[in-house]
Amino acid sequence: xxxxxxxxxxxxxxxxxxxxxxxxxxxxxxxxxxxxxxxxxxxxxxxxxxxx
Amino acid sequence: xxxxxxxxxxxxxxxxxxxxxxxxxxxxxxxxxxxxxxxxxxxxxxxxxxxxxxxxxxxxxxxxxxxxxxxxxxxxxxxxxxxxxxxxxxxxxxxxxxxxxxxxxxxxxxxxxxxxxxxxxxxxxxxxxxxxxxxxxxxxxxxxxxxxxxxxxxxxxxxxxxxxxxxxxxxxxxxxxxxxxxxxxxxxxxxxxxxxxxxxxxxxxxxxxxxxxxxxxxxxxxxxxxxxxxxxxxxxxxxxxxxxxxxxxxxxxxxxxxxxxxxxxxxxxxxxxxxxxxxxxxxxxxxxxxxxxxxxxxxxxxxxxxxxxxxxxxxxxxxxxxxxxxxxxxxxxxxxxxxxxxxxxxxxxxxxxxxxxxxxxxxxxxxxxxxxxxxxxxxxxxxxxxxxxxxxxxxxxxxxxxxxxxxxxxxxxxxxxxxxxxxxxxxxxxxxxxxxxxxxxxxxxxxxxxxxxxxxxxxxxxxxxxxxxxxxxxxxxxxxxxxxxxxxxxxxxxxxxxxxxxxxxxxxxxxxxxxxxxxxxxxxxxxxxxxxxxxxxxxxxxxxxxxxxxxxxxxxxxxxxxxxxxxxxxxxxxxxxxxxxxxxxxxxxxxxxxxxxxxxxxxxxxxxxxxxxxxxxxxxxxxxxxxxxxxxxxxxxxxxxxxxxxxxxxxxxxxx
Numbered sequence: 001x002x003x004x005x006x007x008x009x010x011x012x013x014x015x016x017x018x019x020x021x022x023x024x025x026x027x028x029x030x031x032x033x034x035x036x037x038x039x040x041x042x043x044x045x046x047x048x049x050x051x052x
Numbered sequence: 053x054x055x056x057x058x059x060x061x062x063x064x065x066x067x068x069x070x071x072x073x074x075x076x077x078x079x080x081x082x083x084x085x086x087x088x089x090x091x092x093x094x095x096x097x098x099x100x101x102x103x104x105x106x107x108x109x110x111x112x113x114x115x116x117x118x119x120x121x122x123x124x125x126x127x128x129x130x131x132x133x134x135x136x137x138x139x140x141x142x143x144x145x146x147x148x149x150x151x152x153x154x155x156x157x158x159x160x161x162x163x164x165x166x167x168x169x170x171x172x173x174x175x176x177x178x179x180x181x182x183x184x185x186x187x188x189x190x191x192x193x194x195x196x197x198x199x200x201x202x203x204x205x206x207x208x209x210x211x212x213x214x215x216x217x218x219x220x221x222x223x224x225x226x227x228x229x230x231x232x233x234x235x236x237x238x239x240x241x242x243x244x245x246x247x248x249x250x251x252x253x254x255x256x257x258x259x260x261x262x263x264x265x266x267x268x269x270x271x272x273x274x275x276x277x278x279x280x281x282x283x284x285x286x287x288x289x290x291x292x293x294x295x296x297x298x299x300x301x302x303x304x305x306x307x308x309x310x311x312x313x314x315x316x317x318x319x320x321x322x323x324x325x326x327x328x329x330x331x332x333x334x335x336x337x338x339x340x341x342x343x344x345x346x347x348x349x350x351x352x353x354x355x356x357x358x359x360x361x362x363x364x365x366x367x368x369x370x371x372x373x374x375x376x377x378x379x380x381x382x383x384x385x386x387x388x389x390x391x392x393x394x395x396x397x398x399x400x401x402x403x404x405x406x407x408x409x410x411x412x413x414x415x416x417x418x419x420x421x422x423x424x425x426x427x428x429x430x431x432x433x434x435x436x437x438x439x440x441x442x443x444x445x446x447x448x449x450x451x452x453x454x455x456x457x458x459x460x461x462x463x464x465x466x467x468x469x470x471x472x473x474x475x476x477x478x479x480x481x482x483x484x485x486x487x488x489x490x491x492x493x494x495x496x497x498x499x500x501x502x503x504x505x506x507x508x509x510x511x512x513x514x515x516x517x518x519x520x521x522x523x524x525x526x527x528x529x530x531x532x533x534x535x536x537x538x539x540x541x542x543x544x545x546x547x548x549x550x551x552x553x554x555x556x557x558x559x560x561x562x563x564x565x566x567x568x569x570x571x572x573x574x575x576x577x578x579x580x581x582x583x584x585x586x587x588x589x590x591x592x593x594x595x596x597x598x599x600x601x602x603x604x605x606x607x608x609x610x611x612x613x614x615x616x617x618x619x620x621x622x623x624x625x626x627x628x629x630x631x632x633x634x635x636x637x638x639x640x641x642x643x644x645x646x647x648x649x650x651x652x653x654x655x656x657x658x659x660x661x662x663x664x665x666x667x668x669x670x671x672x673x674x675x676x677x678x679x680x681x682x683x684x685x686x687x688x689x690x691x692x693x694x695x696x697x698x699x700x701x702x703x704x705x706x707x708x
Contacts, residue, residue, distance in 0.1 A: 024071035029251065032242070036252050038228045039239045040117050 075247060082246035093199045096133060100578040100609035103133040105202060112185055114243040115192045115220045118256040124186040127151065130576060131179045135204050139177040140169070140475055143205035145193050145301075146212040147219070149317070149461075150184025153452050154504035156545060157497040158574050160184075161211060164462030165469075167491050167574065171484050172466075173475050184211075189219030190297035195240055197304045207474060208305055208312040209465055211429070213411040214319065214451060216294045217404035223278060223286045230289060279327055279402040282369070287404075295414045302422050313425045313468050315461070316415045318433045319406035321378075321394040322443030323450040325371035326403035326513045332367050344376050353380045371400040387439040394441060403513055406450055425472060427464045436460060448505045448519060455493065459486045494571035495564050496552045499523040499535045507539075531555050546572070550585065557589065565589055580610035588619060596623055607636075614643040618656055625663050633663045654683040658690045665693065670701050 007030070014022050094105040109125040116123050132139060144150050144162040152160020158167065166180035181203060183196070190212060217223050221236055229235050242248040280286050298314075305312045330337055340363065347356035357380045363373050378393035399408040412430055419426035433442035446457035453461065463483060469475065484490040488498075502521035509517045527535065531552060538548035549572050556565035569586040572579060587602035603620035606613060617640040624633035637659045644652050661676035674697050680690040 021067045021070055024068060025074060028071060028075065032248055032251055033255055035235075035239070035242065036248070036255050038226055039235060040119075040226070040252075040256050 079245060079247050082250065086246060086250070093196070094202055097130070099130070099576075100580050101611075102578060102609075104130040105133050106130050107181065107183065112188065112192070114240065115188070115195070118252055124188060126185050127182045129181045129183075131181055131203070132177075136177070138175075139179055140173070140206050141179045141181065141204060142166075142169075142207045142209060143181050143200065143203050144184055144209045144211075145196075146184040146210060147188055147215040148184065148186040149214065149452060150209075150211045151182065151186060152184070152458065153186060154448065154501040154508065155455075155458070155497050156500050157494065157549075158491065158571050159455050159493045159497050159501070160458050161209070161462045161465065163493075163574070164459055164491060165209070165465050168462065168466040168484055169469070169475070172470070172482070176475060181205075187215055187219050188212075189215035189222060190294050190301065191219065191221040191236070194297040194300050197301055205310055207469065208310055210301070210312060210314045211317065211461065213294070213317040213407040213415060214405070216290050216407065216411060217280055217287075218278060221293075222290060223280055223404075230286075233293075280404050281402065282399055282408060282410075287408075287410075291410055291414060294411060295418065298415065298418050299422075302418060302424060306422065311425070311472065311474060313427060313465060313472075314415060314419050315427045315429045315465065316412040317407050318430045318442055319398060319451045320443055320447035320449065321391070321398060321441050323398075323406075323447070324375055325397050325401035326405065326450070328371040328400070328402060329367070332363055332370060332373070337370075337372060341372060341376065348376075348380065348383070351383070353383045356380050357384070369400050371397050371402065374400060382439060382441065387441070390439065391434075391441055405513075425468055427468050429461050429464060432460060432464050433457070448501075449509050449514070449517065452505075454501075455498070456486060459491070489563070489567055492567070492571045492574040494549065494552075494568040495523065495556070496535065496538070496549055496568060497571065499527060499531075500539060503535055503539045550581075553585065557592075562589065562593060578605070578609045580606045580613055580616070583609065584613065584616045584619075587616070591619060591623060596627065599623060600627075611639075612643055614640050614652070617643070618652065618659065621656075621659050621663070625659065625666065628666075630663045630667045634660060634667075637663065650683050654680040654687055654690070657683070658687065658693065661690070661693055661697075665697060665700075670697055673697055674701070 007026070010026065014020065014026070091108075093108055093111050095108055097104050097106045107126045107129045109128045110123075111126060113123050131141065135141065142162070142165065144165075146161075150161055152163065155163075157163065160182065162180045162182040162184070166178055169176075169178045169180075183200075193210075193212060215222070221229060225236075229239070243252070280290075302312065302314070328337065332340065340359075344356050344359060347353075347359070357377065360373055360377045360380060363370070364377060367373065374393045375397035378390045378397055381387075381393060382390035395409060398406050399410075416426065416428075418424070430442070433446055434440045437443060437445060446453055446460065448454050466483070488494075502519075502524035505519050506521055506524070508514075509519055524532065524535065534543075534548050534551050534555065537543045538545060543551070549568055553565040553568035556562070556568065566586065566589055569582050569589065572582040573586065576582065583602045583606035587599045587606060590596070590599035590602065600620065600623055603616050603623070606616040607620065610616075617636040621633045621637035621640060624630070624636065637656050641653070641656050641660070644656060657676045657680035661673045661680065663673075664670070664676060665673035674694070677690050677694045677697060680687055681694060684690070
């Protein structure tokens with residue numbers, strides 16, 4: 001199962017079961033996730049690292 | 053009754069707090085249950101009867117992208133946990149040049165500074181901790197500082213500046229990071245949190261290893277994305293960050309009253325630029341340079357220069373044109389002009405593996421502002437190089453010094469330490485010469501450098517670059533295999549050292565074997581096994597005084613090491629120190645009973661018998677020699693001893 005699919009399913013669960021108190025946890029995790037994606041840098045860079 | 057609005061408010065607040073409480077608990081549970089090997093910069097270990105801190109080699113993981121297939125590591129240095137007043141501890145910070153690339157052991161700046169200081173101050177315990185690592189830059193070092201209290205340094209040496217462009221958060225930083233500097237700090241704070249670490253591993257799981265066939269394309273991509281012009285926005289940001297980071301690093305040490313010495317950085321000016329614009333106007337640069345090369349080969353320097361000056365007018369910032377102008381001026385004997393153009397060639401190189409001049413200006417400015425001890429490696433190399441141009445005499449390739457280069461930098465730092473009078477001199481300030489023996493640089497370290505640099509320069513961005521690998525070339529297949537195995541991490545470094553030393557011993561190259569053991573002891577002065585091996589070698593060379601000294605240190609470090617006691621006992625018998633010999637041999641006998649070995653037991657009993665015989669306690673001597681013969685009936689030396697004893701024992705004695 002894809003990473004986005006897990007989040008989507010979890011969101012459905014919150015909506016249907018009305019477990020809104022879980023929403024902040026998801027929001028925080030999504031924000032952290034976004035930060036990770038936006039600060040991870042290039043995966044290509046390690047090729048350079050071997051040089052210096 | 054409570055107002056319904058207040059109730060709602062409390063309920064909402066409670067709802068909001070729940071996730072944070074949940075995350076807090078989750079974090080606590082994870083901290084206790086999920087181990088992370090990059091958590092602490094040091095770990096406590098116990099070797100040779102002493103508690104040490106050992107640098108955590110994986111600590112740098114958090115500074116590199118999760119997908120990185122090769123994460124630089126620290127050297128796993130050891131330093132005493134309890135710092136006694138006699139210890140003088142130096143912390144060395146920097147990138148691969150401080151680490152010592154391509155060397156692994158003592159042939160680097162920290163190793164040579166340590167050797168020189170140990171020589172000059174024999175009464176002090178000199179500890180030099182090498183916290184240099186490939187690819188780390190001021191962004192990383194700045195963030196290491198708060199974790200360095202555990203090191204309790206008396207002095208800090210800094211040699212950094214080459215990795216500012218391509219190290220962490222250099223030109224590879226994301227747009228968000230480039231535009232909001234606060235994000236960088238936040239990123240590293242969050243990377244200390246376990247939930248964030250797990251989330252990071254989940255989102256950006258490590259990439260599978262690249263197929264060889266993919267490599268070329270990937271490398272082309274890297275070079276395309278990494279070209280930096282000297283006055284670009286990226287370069288300006290790098291200079292700004294470097295200045296701020298260095299200022300920050302310096303002020304933190306100053307606040308703690310820890311003295312520091314900062315050096316500028318130097319690179320090989322004779323090295324051709326890696327990357328440059330492919331055309332000048334409409335003309336292909338490769339065609340132009342082919343013609344220049346032909347003129348240069350025919351020693352038609354004025355003609356080549358005329359051609360180059362015209363091109364320079366079209367593009368004064370072309371790295372390769374500047375480089376060839378520098379070469380032609382040098383051939384013409386105009387060293388000043390040559391130096392000027394070769395510096396420009398380095399600075400305009402579009403692949404910024406060598407720090408441009410601006411980095412050194414920043415270092416010098418900050419040292420002046422902060423009134424810091426500053427050493428100029430760049431000037432020193434220039435003074436010690438032919439025509440004032442730091443070149444292949446002191447470097448392997450574009451950047452990393454060879455043994456002579458590292459020796460020069462270490463000499464410069466040591467000289468400055470002496471000038472600062474932090475340590476009281478006990479000897480004349482007599483520097484050890486650049487020699488493998490005096491600096492305890494072992495053959496393996498030199499051969500490893502050969503193989504490492506050969507591999508490094510055989511790949512992008514090097515083109516047709518040939519290095520001379522003297523040590524490797526003269527190696528026999530067996531010893532070559534050891535170097536190759538340690539390079540490929542099939543065996544660990546210590547193992548490779550012992551294997552190579554054993555090979556040298558086997559082949560009668562005792563100096564190389566001794567030098568290897570001494571190199572290990574330079575790194576680990578109390579290592580009982582290296583002391584034992586060195587003692588054994590000295591014993592075989594009949595240098596018994598040296599052997600006894602090292603056996604004794606080996607036993608002090610590890611009183612339970614049987615073989616050191618056995619060997620020392622035997623030597624002491626020959627030196628007439630029978631009581632001491634008996635003491636060691638009896639202890640050896642007890643140690644052997646823990647893990648019985650018949651041959652060893654027979655040997656110890658034989659030794660005890662010989663010691664007692666020399667003390668004229670013939671009855672006891674017979675008891676021990678009988679035990680030896682009981683274990684090994686045809687033990688020639690024991691049989692001979694028994695016969696001698698029987699001859700010496702009076703006939704009316706009850707001894708059989």
